[in-house]
Amino acid sequence: MSDDEFIDEYDDIYSKLCQEAQDFLIIKDIERIEKPTALEFYREYVSQNKPVIITGLLENWKAYKEWSDDYLENVMKDVEVTVSITNDGLADAVKPINENDPKSERVFCKPFEKKIKFQEYIKHSKKSSKENKNKLAYYIQYQNNSLNVEYDKLLNDIDESVIDFAKEAFGSNIDATNFWMGQDKSVSSLHQDPYENMYCVVRGTKIFTLLPPIDYPFLYKSEFPSASFVNVGCDDNDENIKLEIQIDNDPKMNIPWIPVDPTETLENNIKLGYPLIERAHPITIRVEAGEVLYLPSLYFHRVAQESNKTSNSLSTIAINYWFDMKYGINYVYFQFLKETTKYQKQIKNKNKK
C-alpha cells in the first residue's frame, strides 16, 4: 500500500476505482526477480495481472550469446521476410492523414508491408543508422507466429527455457511466437492484447510504457477511418519508395484504436482533446537484453526501443511468446468497466472540484 495520500481531482464513478487501484493494484515500479516457481509466478503475477521482469532465463540461449547483424545475415541470407515500412516509425497508430498538418483528419494508419530478403533489412539498417532521421523506418514486426513462419532457420538458437516455464505456469500451449527487429525510430502505439505475453529481449533495450487495464476510461478508445501508407514511388526498391497516407477504400472501414500517446506531455494531450489521460497510471520501464518481461493480458502497452551502440547489432531484437488468456473473472470485469464508459454521459456531469 502506498504511503502517498491519494488525490483525485475528479469526483465520479471512477474516483473510487482509482483510489482502490492506487492502494492495491498500481505498480509504481517494475519488480525484477529471478526465475520463480511456476506456482509463485502464477499466484503473485499472472493471477494479479501484474507485470514483472524475470532475469537469467535467457542465459543459455544461443540467440542471446551469439546473435549479431553479421551472424543473422549469414544464417538468413536471402530468406524473404515481411517488413512494415512507415515514414514516422509508427506502424499501427492514429495520426493526421496529412503528416504535415496536425489538424487534418485523424486516421488509423497501417504500414506499407513488403516482403524483402533479410539481407536487405540489414543493408537498410546500416544505411539508416548513418543517415538523417527522416528516412523510412523498417520494422520487422510481423506477428503471425513469425518466428516459425519466416525465421525457422533461427529456431535452433532458442532454448526451451522460457517456453517450458511458461507452458507449466499457464497450463496451455503457445499460441504464437513472434520475432521483432527494429531500430530506434520504430514505436508500437498504445494497445492491449488478449494474450499472456512473455517478452524476451535478445539485443538492445525495449522501452515499455505500461498502463493497467483499469485505465481504459481515460484512453479515448474510439473508431477511426482505416488508412495505410501507400507507396507512390516508381517502384518498391528501398531508394525509390515514397510513402503517402491514403484512406482504405476497398472496403472502407473504421478501426477502434487508442489515439492517446501516454509519453506525450499532458499539455499536448490536453491540446489534442485527451485531458483524462492525467488520470491514467503509466510507468515506463526498460527491458534489457537477457531479460524477460511478463506482460499480463489486457495490459495496455506502448513499445519503443533503443539499440545498444556498443553491441554487434544496429537493431533491437526480441522474441515473444503469446499464450491464450483465460476468459474469466478479469475479462468479465474489464468488459463491465468498458460498458460503464457508455453510461458516463448519462451520469450527472460534475465539474472538476
Next chain:
Amino acid sequence: MSDDEFIDEYDDIYSKLCQEAQDFLIIKDIERIEKPTALEFYREYVSQNKPVIITGLLENWKAYKEWSDDYLENVMKDVEVTVSITNDGLADAVKPINENDPKSERVFCKPFEKKIKFQEYIKHSKKSSKENKNKLAYYIQYQNNSLNVEYDKLLNDIDESVIDFAKEAFGSNIDATNFWMGQDKSVSSLHQDPYENMYCVVRGTKIFTLLPPIDYPFLYKSEFPSASFVNVGCDDNDENIKLEIQIDNDPKMNIPWIPVDPTETLENNIKLGYPLIERAHPITIRVEAGEVLYLPSLYFHRVAQESNKTSNSLSTIAINYWFDMKYGINYVYFQFLKETTKYQKQIKNKNKK
C-alpha cells in the same frame, strides 16, 4: 460457454455484465475433482474465483473416520464452548423485530451467545431432535479461530492434508480454523468473507447456496439497526431460556447486511421489495461428509445443513480454514462494482422492456 441464449429483461449498466458473466464466469453446477496440484488448483479455481469440491482429502482424518456424538462427548466432556442460541436458527440475519409480525421493522439480529459445557450441547441436540421444531436452535459457530481456542482437545484428530495443500497453493499461513456443529434448523444467512475458504465437511451435509460477487447489485445490501436475541427467561438454563429480539442500545448502531434470502421464492422476494434478486445467479450445492468445498473469497454464500439420520451424530460437523485473500485485481474490481450501484439512480431509469 453456454449454449442457452442469454435473455436479460433489463437494459442497464449491468446487462452486459450479466451477459459476459453468463458466458465466461457463472458456474451452472459445481465441479467435483480429486486433489489437483497446487498450481492447477490456483490457476483453474482460485485465480478464477471459482468454487470447486475436492474429494478424497479427508480420507485419513481420524475426525472423518471416528467422530460421533459419543466420541466427541467423551473427549470434550465439560470443556466450555461458545454456542449461538436463537429461536429461528438464523444467528446473524435480517429479520422483523417482532417475530410474529412480518411487517414490523427489519433489524440485523445477532444470536444470544452463551458458554456451555460441550456435554450440554450434546444433551440439547438429543432433546431437540426428538421434540417439536419450535425449540431453541443451538449452533456452534464461534468463528474466532474456534478449533484452536475451544476444541484443542480434538486437534489430533485432524490430519494436515488440507492445510498442507492449501498453504502451498495460497502461499501463506492459515488465518483461522473454525469448528462448526449444528442441527438442521441452523442456517447462516447470505454473506461474503474476505477469505479464501477451505470448508471440510466431517459429518452430515452442508447445503451451500452460492452467488458470484458480480451479483452484488442485486442483493440490496444496506444498513439495519443492530439487535440481539436477549434472554428474558428467569435464568440461563436450557429449559428456562426465553429469547426476545431487542435493539442494541449500548451503543446503538447500524449494520450493513444482505436482507435477501436467495432460497425464497421470487414471489416472496418481490413482496419483500427485492425484485432484482431475479437477476442473480444462485446455485445450491450439497457438500457431503468427506468432501472439501473451496469457497472463493468474496463469493456470497448462504449455508444450511442436513444431518445424516443414519450416522452416529445428530449434528452436521465441519472444520473450515480461512486464508487471507489477495487484495488485488478482483478486490479492486469488486469495489468498483459496488461503487457503481451508488450511481444507479443517477442513470436514466429505464423500465423493463
